[in-house]
Amino acid sequence: MTVPDTATQSSDPPPPPPPATIGYAGKFGKNPLEEASFRAMCRRLPAVLGHTVRMAWAVDRRAVLLLLGCQLLTGVCAAVVLGFTARAMTHLLGTGAVPERLHAALPDLVAVTAAAAAGRVGGALASYADGRITPRLTTRADVALVSAVCRVEASAYAVDGFADRQEAAEVGVTRTTYMVRDAQRFLSSLIRMTAAAGVIGALHWLMLPLLLLAVLPAGLGAVLSARVDYATHYANVADRNVRGMMRFWATYPRHGDEIRANGMTGYLVYWYRALSERIDRRTLAAAPRMLRIVLATSALGGVFLLVTWTALAWLAGTGRVALPVAATAVVAVQTTLAALSALVQHGAALFHTSLYLADMRSFLDLAAERAPRRGELTVPEEVDEIRLDEVVYQYPGKDEPAVAGVSLTLRRGEILAVVGENGSGKSTLTKLLTGILLPDKGRVLWDGTDLARARPDSVWDRTALVPQNFACWPLRARENVTLGQPRTHDDAPVWEAVDAVGMRDTVERLPQGLDTLLARELFGGVELSGGQWQRLVCARALYRRTPLLILDEPTSQMDPRGEHRIFLEIKRVAARRMTVVVTHQLENTRLADRIVVLREGRVVEEGTYDDLLHADGLFAELVALAKDR
Numbered sequence: 032m033t034v035p036d037t038a039t040q041s042s043d044p045p046p047p048p049p050p051a052t053i054g055y056a057g058k059f060g061k062n063p064l065e066e067a068s069f070r071a072m073c074r075r076l077p078a079v080l081g082h083t084v085r086m087a088w089a090v091d092r093r094a095v096l097l098l099l100g101c102q103l104l105t106g107v108c109a110a111v112v113l114g115f116t117a118r119a120m121t122h123l124l125g126t127g128a129v130p131e132r133l134h135a136a137l138p139d140l141v142a143v144t145a146a147a148a149a150g151r152v153g154g155a156l157a158s159y160a161d162g163r164i165t166p167r168l169t170t171r172a173d174v175a176l177v178s179a180v181c182r183v184e185a186s187a188y189a190v191d192g193f194a195d196r197q198e199a200a201e202v203g204v205t206r207t208t209y210m211v212r213d214a215q216r217f218l219s220s221l222i223r224m225t226a227a228a229g230v231i232g233a234l235h236w237l238m239l240p241l242l243l244l245a246v247l248p249a250g251l252g253a254v255l256s257a258r259v260d261y262a263t264h265y266a267n268v269a270d271r272n273v274r275g276m277m278r279f280w281a282t283y284p285r286h287g288d289e290i291r292a293n294g295m296t297g298y299l300v301y302w303y304r305a306l307s308e309r310i311d312r313r314t315l316a317a318a319p320r321m322l323r324i325v326l327a328t329s330a331l332g333g334v335f336l337l338v339t340w341t342a343l344a345w346l347a348g349t350g351r352v353a354l355p356v357a358a359t360a361v362v363a364v365q366t367t368l369a370a371l372s373a374l375v376q377h378g379a380a381l382f383h384t385s386l387y388l389a390d391m392r393s394f395l396d397l398a399a400e401r402a403p404r405r406g407e408l409t410v411p412e413e414v415d416e417i418r419l420d421e422v423v424y425q426y427p428g429k430d431e432p433a434v435a436g437v438s439l440t441l442r443r444g445e446i447l448a449v450v451g452e453n454g455s456g457k458s459t460l461t462k463l464l465t466g467i468l469l470p471d472k473g474r475v476l477w478d479g480t481d482l483a484r485a486r487p488d489s490v491w492d493r494t495a496l497v498p499q500n501f502a503c504w505p506l507r508a509r510e511n512v513t514l515g516q517p518r519t520h521d522d523a524p525v526w527e528a529v530d531a532v533g534m535r536d537t538v539e540r541l542p543q544g545l546d547t548l549l550a551r552e553l554f555g556g557v558e559l560s561g562g563q564w565q566r567l568v569c570a571r572a573l574y575r576r577t578p579l580l581i582l583d584e585p586t587s588q589m590d591p592r593g594e595h596r597i598f599l600e601i602k603r604v605a606a607r608r609m610t611v612v613v614t615h616q617l618e619n620t621r622l623a624d625r626i627v628v629l630r631e632g633r634v635v636e637e638g639t640y641d642d643l644l645h646a647d648g649l650f651a652e653l654v655a656l657a658k659d660r
């Protein structure tokens with residue numbers, strides 16, 4: 032036996048860690064399958080159908096009417112085909128010379144041909160109507176989802192399981208593609224089935240229950256398979272969510288340098304493959320269960336079918352059904368069987384789709400619950416004072432508040448600098464000032480209006496924010512400044528904002544000036560440098576000319592000239608508004624009228640630069656550390 036060489040072992044680097052296991056449990060982990068019994072399926076179908084019709088109706092009424100009309104037409108045609116086939120059979124298998132029998136059957140055969148042709152045309156038109164409805168239905172669901180996510184209270188993003196439920200809802204959106212098709216096929220088979228059942232029931236009452244018995248096992252199999260498939264999907268939701276995020280980060284060109292220069296490619300590909308294989312393992316584990324279900328239900332269906340044919344033979348053999356009628360019954364049984372199978376299969380498919388759509392619905396309901404409901408007050412056009420009154424905010428799932436009882440008053444014309452160590456609550460404070468987050472305790476008052484009772488849009492129309500992590504929108508340079516909210520028909524104010532941050536030369540040198548698409552990844556797009564982007568983000572905020580301007584680390588990527596320019600501009604426009612600057616560059620706080628120093632969510636010092644420098648507190652310590660190189 033070889034003893035492992037511990038010296039060699041410990042010098043070997045450890046293997047790459049596998050992706051973390053994440054459970055889609057959270058407090059919303061209620062699997063809808065718990066309610067997905069066969070009975071529940073039957074109960075749910077009318078609601079799903081109704082919902083589908085309502086959504087489709089809102090998208091294109093004429094196409095819905097065409098679809099329903101065509102379904103009805105195909106159903107009637109199926110009944111006519113069957114009915115006239117039975118009549119033709121009676122003539123053809125009856126007594127008399129062959130030409131006479133043929134002659135007698137001819138009108139019925141013509142009717143069968145005409146009805147079959149009309150049925151085909153109806154089917155083609157129904158597909159056309161489906162093609163008109165489905166893409167727009169999917170877009171509608173998709174837009175509803177995006178809009179719902181953009182509109183929820185920002186605090187919802189931190190709620191346990193929110194992102195996973197969003198992922199499940201997104202699968203629901205993609206399944207919308209099948210919704211109309213499944214509903215249409217189900218309805219069509221229901222109509223055909225009713226028509227066929229009428230004919231077969233007229234032949235002998237016993238045939239109908241026997242046929243139903245023959246197809247029921249297949250339907251049961253389809254429902255059970257749908258449940259297994261959905262259970263697998265449900266178990267994979269969290270993994271698919273994190274895989275989607277990782278895929279975006281790993282393939283986003285903006286992160287390409289970091290991935291390459293840090294040698295991350297190998298690990299990222301390993302990680303991606305490992306997670307994908309974990310998802311595959313769950314999917315593969317479901318395959319034998321599916322196979323067992325299909326085999327068992329098919330065997331049962333086969334036995335029942337044998338019973339049906341035997342019963343038909345017995346009815347004919349014992350003279351209970353005349354021979355021509357028995358021959359018609361063979362055709363009718365085939366047709367009814369096909370319609371019934373389709374009915375059950377498409378019913379199961381509709382049920383399957385409805386499981387995914389239920390995720391989408393429940394997420395949209397959650398998002399609606401989490402939409403701002405703050406009241407109808409509006410803040411004044413011009414704001415003179417913002418007051419924070421013993422404000423406390425704790426992120427969901429955190430043990431300590433990020434802001435722990437801050438009182439502060441900000442007046443028009445004042446520049447306030449907020450400083451403090453990492454995690455001391457500076458950015459959270461800016462989110463409370465702007466009403467992005469509402470305090471758990473205390474109040475934020477804009478000229479006496481409590482933000483908890485004011486319409487968020489009325490507040491956000493009066494704020495401009497340069498966030499720490501800003502977005503580089505794949506939009507034209509102009510929209511990157513105006514954010515799609517132009518103030519005038521000409522570009523004068525845009526150029527004014529561009530000038531204010533010293534970007535005129537850069538923008539003029541872009542291939543299409545303000546019309547240039549700022550996205551290297553897109554055809555014809557160009558890329559700016561980090562500092563240039565940051566200047567543009569400052570231009571955005573200045574363009575808005577709002578009563579409150581918040582700049583969170585606005586110059587962290589800028590050269591000294593850019594930084595100097597921005598701070599001059601902040602000072603120049605400060606008289607007309609309230610300005611808050613969050614920064615670790617303590618020299619920049621010299622321009623502030625007042626500085627507040629945060630530690631663990633509390634204001635521990637407050638004053639001017641000179642006051643605080645001589646106060647021998649945290650601020651003075653941080654300034655000294657900044658100089659100690």
Ligand SMILES: Nc1ncnc2c1ncn2[C@@H]1O[C@H](COP(=O)(O)OP(=O)(O)OP(=O)(O)O)[C@@H](O)[C@H]1O
Nearest residue numbers: 189426429433451452453454455456457458459460
């Ligand atoms: N979205 C969030 N969800 C949960 N906790 C958060 C969230 N954002 C911030 N926190 C936590 O709140 C605390 C304060 O964070 P905040 O971003 O306000 O600090 P900061 O002073 O701006 O830090 P920095 O100087 O690093 O930007 C930190 O403990 C952080 O972990």
